[in-house]
Amino acid sequence: xxxxxxxxxxxxxxxxxxxxxxxxxxxxxxxxxxxxxxxxxxxxxxxxxxxxxxxxxxxxxxxxxxxxxxxxxxxxxxxxxxxxxxxxxxxxxxxxxxxxxxxxxxxxxxxxxxxxxxxxxxxxxxxxxxxxxxxxxxxxxxxxxxxxxxxxxxxxxxxxxxxxxxxxxxxxxxxxxxxxxxxxxxxxxxxxxxxxxxxxxxxxxxxxxxxxxxxxxxxxxxxxxxxxxxxxxxxxxxxxxxxxxxxxxxxxxxxxxxxxxxxxxxxxxxxxxxxxxxxxxxxxxxxxxxxxxxxxxxxxxxxxxxxxxxxxxxxxxxx
Amino acid sequence: xxxxxxxxxxxxxxxxxxxxxxxxxxxxxxxxxxxxxxxxxxxxxxxxxxxxxxxxxxxxxxxxxxxxxxxxxxxxxxxxxxxxxxxxxxxxxxxxxxxxxxxxxxxxxxxxxxxxxxxxxxxxxxxxxxxxxxxxxxxxxxxxxxxxxxxxxxxxxxxxxxxxxxxxxxxxxxxxxxxxxxxxxxxxxxxxxxxxxxxxxxxxxxxxxxxxxxxxxxxxxxxxxxxxxxxxxxxxxxxxxxxxxxxxxxxxxxxxxxxxxxxxxxxxxxxxxxxxxxxxxxxxxxxxxxxxxxxxxxxxxxxxxxxxxxxxxxxxxxxxxxxxxxxxxxxxxxxxxxxxxxxxxxxxxxxxxxxxxxxxxxxxxxxxxxxxxxxxxxxxxxxxxxxxxxxxxxxxxxxxxxxxxxxxxxxxxxxxxxxxxxxxxxxxxxxxxxxxxxxxxxxxxxxxxxxxxxxxxxxxxxxxxxxxxxxxxxxxxxxxxxxxxxxxxxxxxxxxxxxxxxxxxxxxxxxxxxxxxxxxxxxxxxxxxxxxxxxxxxxxxxxxxxxxxxxxxxxxxxxxxxxxxxxxxxxx
Numbered sequence: 006x007x008x009x010x011x012x013x014x015x016x017x018x019x020x021x022x023x024x025x026x027x028x029x030x031x032x033x034x035x036x037x038x039x040x041x042x043x044x045x046x047x048x049x050x051x052x053x054x055x056x057x058x059x060x061x062x063x064x065x066x067x068x069x070x071x072x073x074x075x076x077x078x079x080x081x082x083x084x085x086x087x088x089x090x091x092x093x094x095x096x097x098x099x100x101x102x103x104x105x106x107x108x109x110x111x112x113x114x115x116x117x118x119x120x121x122x123x124x125x126x127x128x129x130x131x132x133x134x135x136x137x138x139x140x141x142x143x144x145x146x147x148x149x150x151x152x153x154x155x156x157x158x159x160x161x162x163x164x165x166x167x168x169x170x171x172x173x174x175x176x177x178x179x180x181x182x183x184x185x186x187x188x189x190x191x192x193x194x195x196x197x198x199x200x201x202x203x204x205x206x207x208x209x210x211x212x213x214x215x216x217x218x219x220x221x222x223x224x225x226x227x228x229x230x231x232x233x234x235x236x237x238x239x240x241x242x243x244x245x246x247x248x249x250x251x252x253x254x255x256x257x258x259x260x261x262x263x264x265x266x267x268x269x270x271x272x273x274x275x276x277x278x279x280x281x282x283x284x285x286x287x288x289x290x291x292x293x294x295x296x297x298x299x300x301x302x303x304x305x306x307x308x309x310x311x312x313x314x315x316x317x318x319x320x321x322x323x324x
Numbered sequence: 325x326x327x328x329x330x331x332x333x334x335x336x337x338x339x340x341x342x343x344x345x346x347x348x349x350x351x352x353x354x355x356x357x358x359x360x361x362x363x364x365x366x367x368x369x370x371x372x373x374x375x376x377x378x379x380x381x382x383x384x385x386x387x388x389x390x391x392x393x394x395x396x397x398x399x400x401x402x403x404x405x406x407x408x409x410x411x412x413x414x415x416x417x418x419x420x421x422x423x424x425x426x427x428x429x430x431x432x433x434x435x436x437x438x439x440x441x442x443x444x445x446x447x448x449x450x451x452x453x454x455x456x457x458x459x460x461x462x463x464x465x466x467x468x469x470x471x472x473x474x475x476x477x478x479x480x481x482x483x484x485x486x487x488x489x490x491x492x493x494x495x496x497x498x499x500x501x502x503x504x505x506x507x508x509x510x511x512x513x514x515x516x517x518x519x520x521x522x523x524x525x526x527x528x529x530x531x532x533x534x535x536x537x538x539x540x541x542x543x544x545x546x547x548x549x550x551x552x553x554x555x556x557x558x559x560x561x562x563x564x565x566x567x568x569x570x571x572x573x574x575x576x577x578x579x580x581x582x583x584x585x586x587x588x589x590x591x592x593x594x595x596x597x598x599x600x601x602x603x604x605x606x607x608x609x610x611x612x613x614x615x616x617x618x619x620x621x622x623x624x625x626x627x628x629x630x631x632x633x634x635x636x637x638x639x640x641x642x643x644x645x646x647x648x649x650x651x652x653x654x655x656x657x658x659x660x661x662x663x664x665x666x667x668x669x670x671x672x673x674x675x676x677x678x679x680x681x682x683x684x685x686x687x688x689x690x691x692x693x694x695x696x697x698x699x700x701x702x703x704x705x706x707x708x709x710x711x712x713x714x715x716x717x718x719x720x721x722x723x724x725x726x727x728x729x730x731x732x733x734x735x736x737x738x739x740x741x742x743x744x745x746x747x748x749x750x751x752x753x754x755x756x757x758x759x760x761x762x763x764x765x766x767x768x769x770x771x772x773x774x775x776x777x778x779x780x781x782x783x784x785x786x787x788x789x790x791x792x793x794x795x796x797x798x799x800x801x802x803x804x805x806x807x808x809x810x811x812x813x814x815x816x817x818x819x820x821x822x823x824x825x826x827x828x829x830x831x832x833x834x835x836x837x838x839x840x841x842x843x844x845x846x847x848x849x850x851x852x853x854x855x856x857x858x859x860x861x862x863x864x865x866x867x868x869x870x871x872x873x874x875x876x877x878x879x880x881x882x883x884x885x886x887x888x889x890x891x892x893x894x895x896x
Contacts, residue, residue, distance in 0.1 A: 089436050169630065175617070265620045
């Protein structure tokens, strides 16, 4: 039963990834301008443009170019960047590492922070801590991430000089340099991401605490800490899991803006350049990575939900 | 604050507009400004936005516009120019620089495939002046000054140029500089494989076979047609001298004869140059310069405010940002006067602009002072539809006054209904504000302008020279011969209005044949009069560029495409 379920999930995941690449490909075809004129300049002789167009295979029909790409991709060959002629996988490597560091720290810090604050808010419903936490998280949800990032720079980098304002190194910066530069971008992303999860956790904690089985456990004289950790929390986390998964997927897109503010050499920066260059292979690769993160984080959220809730492990009864 | 691309990078094209490079339009800033763009043209660029009011306080922004008064009276002609003078720059501070230190400069990357080959349209512009020297450079009054060539002369027919080269100059690798290197450099620029933007400027009257070495210190250039202004075209930033035979390696090696030698360089990344103690122009004040590539404008300014960099290159601060910078305790601003000119090209082959009356009406319909005040807070100089800056020695002080009633009657006699669409984009921040200022200023003339905002990153491929009416800009700093021939001559690739006027072209040819400098100037002034009267380009103003730098930096000096790398340093 579980096996069949997993197989279905995996097939859907694969379909999601392929669809994402199709959409990215189609969207790029719809953009005005093309790589050959971008590279050669506006006054390039038409025959030079035609030659480069042929060299880059841009003269072949879109569907054929897509299928060629797909054929390579299933064998792990993501092609060559049209702009730099480097292999896409090695070109993106450093950028991916940097974004992975940023996203990893953001996820750990953001989720931990959000779960703790959400629980505190839920347990202190309508009292001061809840009002503060709820208010702040509403503000954090409403402020665009680049505004938040700019504020952080002004306060923590310009006024207080605690952290660097921008990354001055390129994508191949050492891990030490990256870690030195990661606090502000990670803080900006963590705050925005945490805000959504806090709201979800708060609601969910309130619901669970009002439920009969928590009341029962409390009436039976179980210590409050045990009630919270063993009975309330796992159930409260369930509804928040999907919100967490969606936020992890959002990170892949949300970093684009934040990376620009901090000149952070991550996948968002690479994506901006690639869009500008109409560099299809690079964008397709980023699309695959993004879809993969989305699919995997949702899958993990479902698995975690199953682990937290025994009833979900047996679909027949659960429904 | 726009933290995002929208602009970015200046994005890029290879150029960028944000840059003052010339011909190349820039890119949206967000990204690579120059990235690929067109190769070369340079549109200029920088973002400024103009914000609000007031004058920016502090220190250095001496942005006083010496606008030659706008609307005034009838068409006056006077041979202008007086002392061409200070075009340039006000520095953050001047005074004794102590020697030593590392100057950190933030710059917009040209693209991810940028190169140190100065002839390329994808060159990393800020490195060029540090690493290389040219045969000649521009002086502060727009004239030609010696660099690697100490003197030059031309035959009476203006066809054969002789350059005497500087003695005792060595490249960073120790090799002596000779005329063979100068020959090689010019041939490299003309080589179609180099795809140099400057090839288009030179190739109409020069081919490789005409470039020879008479002896080790004498360069001979035999032109195909007369050109009395040829030497001024060698001031271009694509004309830096590279060692003979280095075409394949120069993009990475950066070996030149300039004030700094290359330590490291990474496309769109970090790079360092160190002082060249043997530089013929005197050893630089600082020990080294560290270049950081930062695509986003706001991120560059943040780096300055956080003291991670000392100077922000090729970035025009908008008015609000300039105020923030001058209010900080560590940074300040400096102004480069008249750094760019803005233009609204009207396509000569498209209705309604095929009609001279319509073009004249469109130029007469707006109030120049109102447009410059609205667009850039008056931080610049009114241009009166003449793209030659008042500081150029060949400038003609001539204007056709703002006259809404005459504009109206011209439009009526042309049978023009009064509605016209203008294209703009966020490619560069002044562009859209200019479109709005123009739209509002021409209402009293009965002109109804509607504004269409196009995508920034395909603006220069899909709108420019394609739509009948749009907004664009260029950096100043081109010698007058290049400016007029490259942007206004019939059939030139950068002729953005497709304007074609044989009498104008003939005057330019006459100027090139003319040996007498005073007569040549007269020709260039005649050409400017034709531009003001009948060209298809509305040129409302020259705009200053406000740059940000650390208060510790002294002797920042920049004008045209010249940057003083030798004297800039840190205050004692």
